[in-house]
Amino acid sequence: MATTEALPDSPAIRVRGLTKSITTPSHRVDILRGLDFDVPRGQFIAIMGPSGSGKSTLLGLLAGLDNPTAGSILLDGEEIVGLSEDSLALLRGRKLGFVFQSYQLIPTLTAEENVLLPAELSGATGNPERRAKELLDSVGLAERRDHYPVQLSGGEQQRVALARAFMLAPPILMADEPTGNLDSTNGQHVLELLLTMNRQEKTTLVLVTHDTQLAARADRRLILRDGVIVTDELGSTHD
């Protein structure tokens, strides 16, 4: 597989003419219609918009979880459109971290095993167990590392997911409504952790949210409506 080393002056994400359509037997739905934007390294960008505007689809395409109908996506300077499934998987393991709204932990693995999973999948060397312990410690779950997801509360599960997302110190972190399933106290706790860890690890953060208060803390807000960018504005830095 041909890989491209990240160019220091290239943006973390570059999107050109990104289009996604779904064709059903009765009609064709255009979810995204020719998006163009760059995300500089280390930026915290919030993608907003009403339901059905194409936010999650955009996130999925940026992460190489799905193929666009047309257009180009460069992650860390590397074109991901047209890569094979396995190449995409390898790229995700190397460059991306994920936090999902519904945590998405593997139910049959303990908290620690879930955190270790990206390291195992990418064949990371060194001492991944130590890193996993540190991360669990930093999200306040050192004592619960042997618990299965079902034995953890929603907030705890999302904190494990955060630790997992940072396990390989990815240059880009994608988060889809990370506080959407949590009550306000837990949501706040998780958000603070996310932002702190993001700051410490110096990652580019792409966050999909409905929450305007959360979006207000982003460096930049991209608002989608009917598959097009209607607003692209810079905001205050989150620190």
Next chain:
Amino acid sequence: MTSGLSYSTALKIAWRESRSSASRFLFVILAVAIGTGSLTGVRGFSRSFRSMLLKDARTLMAADLSVRVFELPTDPQLAAFQKWESQGLERTWITETVSMLSGANVAVPQLIAVKAINPAQYPFYGAVTTVSGMSLTDTLAGDGVGVSDDLLTRTGLQLGAVVRVGSQDFHIRAVLAQEPDRMSGSINVGPRVMMSRENLEKTGLTQLGSRASQRHLFRIPAVKADAMIQLVRDDLKIAFPDAVIADYRETHPLITRGLNNATTFLSLVSLIALVVGALGVAMAMQSHLQTKLDSIAIIKALGGRSSHILRIYLSQTLVLALAGGAIGLVIGIFVQFLFPILISKFFPVTPVMDFDWFSILEGLGLALLSTLLFTLPTLLGIRQIRPIVILRRDMEGEPPPAGQRWKQWRASAGAGLFILVGMIGMATVLIDASWKDAFKVSAWFVGGLAVALLLLSGLSWVLLRGLRLLLRAPGRKVPAALRHGLANLYRPGNHAEAVLVALGVGVMFTLTVYLLQNSLLGQIAASAPPGMPNVFLINITDRDRLAVKSFLDKGPGVEGDVIVSATASGRIKLIDGRPIEDIAKEGPVKRYLRARSLTWNAELPKQTEVVQGAWWKTWSPDRPEIAVIAETARLLGLKIGSVIDWELAGRRIPMRVVAIYRNEAVGPGSGTEFITSPETLRQVPMLYFGAARVRPTLIAELQKQSFAKFPAITVINLADVLERVQEVIDQVALVVRSISAFSILAGMIILASSVAGSRVRRVREVVILKTLGATRRRIARTFTVEFFLLGAVAGLMGSLLASAFANLLLTRLLDAKFVFSPWPNLFAVVASALIAVVAGWLASFRILGQKPLEILRNE
């Protein structure tokens, strides 16, 4: 750390997932276990039976070497015997024949299996024992005979009774308990009567023309046995080219052939159960993967490749198959115990259980292979799971682009082909024949099974859709329970079609066996319709044949024509100067290497038409002529004017083909392949048999009169033979049905597995229905309707296809007529429905007890 998910992590995930889906996987394991159990049971029994045959070969033959023929030895053959006897070999001669037994207290003469031996020599190995403990020599001394206990049961006679066999009276001295070579014997049509050779001579049963099996048993001095056995055997094979020769180094060839055929057939029947079980595993794995979509998508999103994820589910499949295989081995032991009971009537043996490593590996290997084969398409489907589903569930159903669809189609077709090839491979291993023949049979078997599965699948689709349309028809008032029960069949993850196929295939196979059994018996009974002979006379000598004919013409209850025909046995040596070995090389023509029957006739037989040449009007011993049936002429390439050089009773007679005929008649003698002119067989010893149609109520009277006049002639009542045939067919069908029932059991388990697999959905339904005010009784009714419909539809499909297959097999292969009978089909539908209800409830009875709040709180 190596790149990718390690096998230990894959196994860890697989193991923990299996634990959390224990109930579903328990059924999967059982489904595999059933097929494996049936297969290892059949094959284990066969192997132990075979090893017993080999271990006790001397005892089962009562000798070191046995030569079986149907003729008395010719001079050169006697010389061959004497040559070896002069070198220290002992020989004893056994004659077995059928005859009639009568007596003052016997109402109707009985058909018996006579065995004449020399008690001073026989048996060389093993022992004949009697119930009272009397020795064989004492039993057969003077006018004594030993009989099997069923003779006393049938006739009501007691020990000491006087009975008449042929023209001689005997005393029943003892009841035979054990006869070492009973299985190696050839005639088992009636109760055994054992007598000494001298007494057999006195009965008059052994005159020239009587049909008897002759066995010559040899004992080779122990020190010379291994060195001499092959020499003796080779020499005797030259002297007796048509004989069945067996020696102690091998299992008896006739029993072995029967055993091999039975093992092959039952192994293939078991393979059906194994396939049904494997289908169940594939179905359960598919349901399981549906519930694991999120986990798979997450691993993919985190950088896991399809091959990593495949490790998890491949390990899971392997562990399930191994567990199923291991339990199957235990079931196999029970099947091995069951077999001796099922066949005890014909083979009173208790083979030692043989559970060697080979059986274990074979069972486990086949369980693994079949499971892997059928799970392969499901496992390959992991590649199609898109990681985007964790963000957008609605993308799950999005059709892939055209290029990918073609790839998927190609992968499915490839997997299908792989399954077919794998199945043919497995079946080939199970068939006891040369690789070439085994492959041919396997290809037919697998092709047939694939067609059956496709038909069942198509039929289940049509029936389910039809049922739905029927119930949805506007203006139709359908009870709610029926409507809901039917709707439940379409519940996501229910796999109604797969369940129908699994259950249907079991019903289809079991019912096909039953329908064949019934039709064949009906056919045999119908083969003696009014006008056709129902009484046959055998062991008629040349001297008696005219007297028998005139007796039959005026006999009690005789209706219509009486037939007394002659046959001789001979071998074709040359055809137009070419040795037969050069002509009969492959296929059906090979049968002409063996002895064939000939008869003579002055006139063209009834319902026979000459298609080439002309029937003789005059004849002479100097001008041997022969007519040949058209099919035989085609096979042997005979034309008018061809010369067939026969060897008949040691003489060479070249006969010129003067006519080729076709015969449209049905009945005794209608299939005769070779008919000679009257003088051609003048010097050849002939066997005669008679046939007549007798009013059934007067058959006993005819038997009595015949016995009085011709005590050496055996009168066979077709009804008695039919009863015996029915017993054999019933016994065989019982064994086959017992094994094929395993596939029904496997289908039942798959239904239970499917029900267990949809447990979460069912629980939700129950809770919602309860919340909306439905009583347990009402919900139970809905579920019962669902299970009943599944079973009834499977039963209906199975019975429809069983009738179609039975029809096909009977008319095309067995040349018999198929008559549709509604009752067995109706029984299959109802029984299958009830089985489904039982299986369904066994897997879901606890669901009804769910408290709504417990579930809703967790939603």
